[in-house]
Amino acid sequence: MPVKLPTYSLPPTTSRFSRRIFLSLATGIVATRLPRRTADAPRGHVAATWLEPPDCVLVDAQQQCALPESLAGYESALAADGARFFRTSAGPLPYSKTIIVPACLALRPEITQEIVAALKGGSRVVLESGAGFAMPSDFAGHQEWLRSYWNVRVEAPIDLWRAGNGQLGDQRSRSGRSPLAARAPYVDFHWPFRTKVRDFSRVLPVSTLEEHVVASCGHWSVASKRTIGEGTLVFLGSPLGPPLLAGDAEAHRWLRAIIALPGS
Secondary structure, three states: OOOOOOOOOOOOOOOOOOHHHHHHHHHHHHHHHOOOOOOOOOOOEOOOOOOOOOOEEEEOOHHHEOOHHHHHHHHHHHHHOOOOEEEEOOOOOOOOOEEEEEEEOOOOHHHHHHHHHHHHHOOEEEEEEOHHHOOHHHHHHHHHHHHHHHOOEEOOOEEOOOOOOOOOOOOOOOOOOOOOOOOOOEEEEOOOOOEEEEOOOEEOOEEOOHHHEEEEEOOEEEEEEEEEOOEEEEEEOOOOHHHHHOOOHHHHHHHHHHOOOOOO
């Protein structure tokens, strides 16, 4: 990100000065304009500068965040794992190699367009749906937002604990509940490595090509990835934030791998 240097007027008697003086002046000006971390800054919240961008930008969708626990989970996990991250609810967004939008139903057009531009420019965007925890009346708008801006198509949320869903491809237990619903359901992640993460009851099936599947639950694809421009869009139909908040070790490992933290 370029820095615009303020202009300074020299005394009339000074017509020229050395390169060393110029570089000294320029360096001092830039240093005074760089954001700095304050003593009372929350843990993990560090200044995003053009010299040292954050590991991750965490976008708070505010009223359009259907599951605040998910946002809290990402924030807690990033801080615990020592990531340099920047939380924001509005633009302009600082440059970052990874942008995460937790439990989102929609974003204002201007910030959506900023994230799309960052994605096309090479950032990895993790877009997590919150539709499984929103009012049913909000689902149609969420579907349209995903389709219009991200070319992601999703089906109605599935309650994994609900008796009689009968869509898992397995035989039922005597209680009438599916075997998956009879125990704590897990999401099987296939990328960037194989692991299981506990789900918190609702998933959003996503229509995707087999080679783009990131995670599945039963026979549903619940997460996908694809290349857009120079970047990668990762869509999560099963929120990862609640397992992160609960301290799930595999969820933490998955997040570290996504933002390429040391030790991931």
